[in-house]
Amino acid sequence: MSETGNASIAESGGPIVASGDWTLEHIGHLAALCESLKRRVGADTRVDAARLGRIDTAGASFLLDLADKDPARIDVADDATRKLIAAVARAGNAPAAKSRRKDAGFLASVANIGAALEGFWDNTVALIGFIGLILSAFSRNALLPRRWRMTSTISHIEQTGLNALPIVALLCFLVGAVVAFLGATVLKEFGASLFTVELVGYSFLREFGVLLTAIMVAGRSGSAFTAQIGSMKAREEIDAIRTLGLEPVDVLVMPRVIALLVSMPILTLVGMLAGIIGGAAVCVLTLDISPLMFVTRLHETTTVRHFWVGMSKAPIFAFLIAAIGCLEGFKVSGSAESVGSHTTSSVVQSIFVVILIDALAAIFFMEINL
Incomplete structure (x- = not known):
């Protein structure tokens, strides 16, 4: 006691x-x-x-x-x-810590805007630097076939391309049907329902085919790249790769970038065809346009340049999505929470960059009358 x-x-x-x-x-x-x-x-x-x-x-x-x-x-x-x-x-x-005055007004809003702009600038600089690192690795390994990691590349082509075909085709088919239905509803009031064929052809060959595919790839493959590399970063496997005298960019990034460069044009082509087929189905079922008439009018009014305008954007989107996904994976700090936050950031950044580049490309092709 x-x-x-x-x-x-x-x-x-x-x-x-x-x-x-x-x-x-x-x-x-x-x-x-x-x-x-x-x-x-x-x-x-x-x-x-x-x-x-x-x-x-x-x-x-x-x-x-x-x-x-x-x-x-x-x-x-x-x-x-x-x-x-x-x-x-x-x-x-000991001196008492000064309490920080909480400002929920105009100054706080300005500070948040400034912090967001600073983060945007830092991410842009980091992405440009990482793109330079990838291009450097390309030039370093292009003439050395023994450094090509074909097994890893083919495996990623299967994951990002072959396994994504069903979902991309289904999404584009449904969106093509929706576009045709909305176009037919509006054009019917003007007695121009037949122009629904051109609407579907132009929209999917130039924009929707590649854009919808890129968004699906960003959400599916870009996030997977971030999660895979981020998990390796958390388990210190990337440090082990460096210890073996290998470059993580050569081992982890290059196969993924090449895989998307191969898969994206194929997925885009499938998306274009699926969207046009979805639009054709609506035209046949609701507008009394026969399949032969749809194909004939599409062939007569839609030139091949629209196809190449859309396909030209596919490799650019593929490269940017792969670069952003891999870069966010390398930014992971080591915890599961960090993996999740950077995976989310990867998807958001990829979709934003894809839409931004698509808008700039649309303005560019319009200015050159292509």
């Missing part, structure tokens, strides 16, 4: 004699005791703590209150108690 802390003044102006256990379990009694003694102490009253039993930081704080926060006025019997009282005194004298 511990002895409750006590203190007394033998005579007026004499030292305060502390005894017993000055610990947290007796805090109520010690608080009342110190409050009564502080009315009787002078400016230079000392505290005799040589007879203390146990003491902790709470008891040391009460002793300092009696000594007017001056540890030199406390007499103790051992060094451990002296160090404890000195540490509590230093902690009590």
Whole structure:
């Protein structure tokens, strides 16, 4: 059973004699005791703590209150108690941290905008640098077939291309049907339902075929690249690759970039055909346009240049999606939360870049009348 802390003044102006256990379990009694003694102490009253039993930081704080926060006025019997009282005194004298004023108004909005712009600039610079690193690896390994990792490349072609064919074809087919249905609904009021054929052909050959495919690849393959490389980063496998004298860009990035460069044009072609077939199905079922009439009008009114405009964007989108996915994977810090956040960032950045480049390309081709 511990002895409750006590203190007394033998005579007026004499030292305060502390005894017993000055610990947290007796805090109520010690608080009342110190409050009564502080009315009787002078400016230079000392505290005799040589007879203390146990003491902790709470008891040391009460002793300092009696000594007017001056540890030199406390007499103790051992060094451990002296160090404890000195540490509590230093902690009590430390300047209080200034509370940061919370600003939820105009300045906070401006600060958030500035932080977003700074992050956008940093990501842009990092992406440009990583693209340069990829191009450097291409030039370094192009004439050295023994460095080509064909097994890994073919495996990624299967994952990003062959396995993605059904979902890309289904999505483009459904969107083609929707575009044809909306076009037919609007054009029917003008007696121009037949022009639905041109609407479907132009939209999928120039824009929708490659754009929908790129968005699907960004969400499916780009995120997979980030998760795979990020997991390797978290398990320190990338450091092991460097220890073996290999370049992570050559081993991990190049096969993925090449795989998407091969897969993306094939997926785009499938998406174009599926979208046109979806539009043709709606035209046949709702507009009384026979399949032969649809194909004939599409052949007569749609030139091959629209096809090449769409296909020309596929390799650019593939390269950017692969670069962003791999770059975000290398940014992973090591935790599962980091893998998830960078995977999300990879998808968002890829889709944003794809739509931005597509808009710029549309303006460019319009200006050159292509």
